[in-house]
Amino acid sequence: MFFDLPLEQLQTYLPPRNEPSDFDSFWQQTLQEARSFPLGAKFEPVDAGLALIEAYDVTFNGYDGQSIKGWFFKPRSASGPLSCIVEFIGYGGGRGLPHEWLLWSTAGCAHLVMDTRGQGSAWRSGDTPDREPAGSSPQYPGFMTRGILDPQTYYYRRVFVDAVRAIEAARSHPVVDPQRIVVTGGSQGGGITLAAAGLVPDLAGAMPDVPFLCAYRSALEITDADPYNEIGHYCKTHRTKIETVFNTLSYFDGLNFAARAQCSALFSAGLMDEICPPRTVFAAYNHYAGPKQIKVYEFNHHEGGQAYHDVEKLKFMKELWK
Numbered sequence: 454m455f456f457d458l459p460l461e462q463l464q465t466y467l468p469p470r471n472e473p474s475d476f477d478s479f480w481q482q483t484l485q486e487a488r489s490f491p492l493g494a495k496f497e498p499v500d501a502g503l504a505l506i507e508a509y510d511v512t513f514n515g516y517d518g519q520s521i522k523g524w525f526f527k528p529r530s531a532s533g534p535l536s537c538i539v540e541f542i543g544y545g546g547g548r549g550l551p552h553e554w555l556l557w558s559t560a561g562c563a564h565l566v567m568d569t570r571g572q573g574s575a576w577r578s579g580d581t582p583d584r585e586p587a588g589s590s591p592q593y594p595g596f597m598t599r600g601i602l603d604p605q606t607y608y609y610r611r612v613f614v615d616a617v618r619a620i621e622a623a624r625s626h627p628v629v630d631p632q633r634i635v636v637t638g639g640s641q642g643g644g645i646t647l648a649a650a651g652l653v654p655d656l657a658g659a660m661p662d663v664p665f666l667c668a669y670r671s672a673l674e675i676t677d678a679d680p681y682n683e684i685g686h687y688c689k690t691h692r693t694k695i696e697t698v699f700n701t702l703s704y705f706d707g708l709n710f711a712a713r714a715q716c717s718a719l720f721s722a723g724l725m726d727e728i729c730p731p732r733t734v735f736a737a738y739n740h741y742a743g744p745k746q747i748k749v750y751e752f753n754h755h756e757g758g759q760a761y762h763d764v765e766k767l768k769f770m771k772e773l774w775k
Contacts, residue, residue, distance in 0.1 A: 455724060457675065460749065463722075463735040468671065470712060470740065471703045479604060479704055480652060487614045490518030494622035496525055501551035505529050506558045508551040511565065513622040515615035522568040522580045523619060524548055525626065526558035533628035536657070536774065537563040539620050541638035541645035544596070544665065544680050545572055547579020560767060563629050567619040569641070570611060571596060583611065593690075597683035602697055604704040609666065613648040613705070620653055633657050635770065640665045640729060640755065641680075644707050647737060650718065651710025658773050659718045660766050661737070663726055663757040667707035668733040670699055678728045711741040718745045719769040721762050723753035 458466060473479070494513040501508040511523035527535065538557040542548065548568040557564035573579015585599060586606050592598040600606030616636075624631040636649045637660035644666025650659040665680070672681045673688075684702075688695045703709070718741055722734040738747050748765050750758045758765065 456727065457724070457731045460724065460751075463731055465739070466732055466735045467739045468668065468708075468736050470708045471670075471699070471706065472709050472712075473700070473703050476704060476709060483610060483614060484617060484652065487516055487518075487618060490514050492618060492621055492625065494625045496626060499551065503552065503555075506555065511622065513618055515570070515618045516611040517584075519570075519584055519611075520581070521570065521615050521618070522548060523622070524551055524554060524564075524566045525623070526551070526554060526564040527628055528558055528561055531561065531628065533563075534630035534633075535561070535563040535628055536633035536635065536770070537565060537623045537626075537629045539565045539567065539616075539623050539634060539636050539649070541567055541616060541636070541642035541649075542569050542572070542577075543639050544641040545575025546577040547573020547581070549573075549577040549579075553577070556763060560770070562770075563623070563626065565619060565623040567616060570615060571608075583608070585611075593683045593687040595680055595683040597680050598687040598698075601684075601687065601701050602694065604701050607701050607705060609648075609705045612645060613652065616645050616649045617652050620649060620656070633774070635660065635773070637662070637766070639663055639757065647707040647710045647714065648705070650714035650716055650743075651712075654715065656716040658716050658769070659714065660720075660769065661718065662721045662762060663723055663729050663755055664707055664720070664734055664737055665729050666705065667711075667729070667737040669702045669706060671736065672730055672733045675730050675732070676727050681728075707737045708740045711737045714741055715743040717773060718743055719766060720745065720747040721750065721757045721765075722747060723750045723755060723757045725753060726755045726757070728755040
């Protein structure tokens with residue numbers, strides 16, 4: 454059922470952003486520390502049984518120089534320079550197997566898929582551990598409250614750095630045109646997409662699908678669905694630390710990254726989405742600073758447009774390169 458604001462109100466929904474005064478300096482310092490380590494991007498060919506697609510096992514150094522895995526694909530007949538899609542994965546999933554990622558390479562693009570540290574056991578396998586900082590505070594099961602009492606130790610600080618370094622790894626491949634990088638992902642991957650668009654100023658485009666990690670407090674007030682509810686459970690137990698929690702989350706809110714993003718963007722939203730409520734998606738969309746459009750799936754939940762939205766993304770890419 455419809456549980457959120459009517460569409461005409463969502464289209465103009467622009468809640469105030471809770472942005473810490475040192476937001477930019479926090480991320481500048483974080484990325485500077487990450488870049489003090491060599492990128493070390495390696496692309497090892499793998500035989501995935503795909504006659505028309507070349508597949509590579511990717512390793513690069515992300516946050517704190519820690520090893521991050523991924524896949525890289527390109528059309529076997531292409532020598533470049535190619536546009537490249539850098540894709541981020543939904544909550545709990547990992548990079549899986551090469552044949553699960555054929556859309557973009559069969560469309561003629563290079564494609565890098567970033568494994569998500571510590572995830573990849575809920576619905577698709579992953580290969581990248583999360584070496585969380587020693588002495589991190591207690592957490593509710595899942596990833597949403599890991600290190601949540603301090604922006605320096607919060608889990609998504611590491612993930613967002615990994616995402617920026619994944620873009621740098623894609624740009625380092627000789628077949629990739631570094632000026633034609635587009636980031637995408639659904640749910641958590643959509644939230645990571647927004648962070649990447651806000652942190653990397655010269656992307657060509659961004660395609661966040663039903664993005665997670667936006668307007669945390671608003672989400673918690675209108676849904677009790679996981680993963681947002683992991684934060685709710687934590688606050689229910691740690692009653693005196695609620696403001697500390699939301700101060701930390703303000704450094705990782707998609708609204709604040711959206712307000713800094715300049716590349717062309719294609720969003721999607723499902724109006725019956727109880728996991729990432731429509732108002733949180735539209736809040737990010739309406740704050741997005743660059744050229745933008747959104748596709749709305751009126752009777753869909755968190756699955757959004759699925760294959761129908763893939764068609765819209767292919768159209769968006771075609772228009773982008775004009």
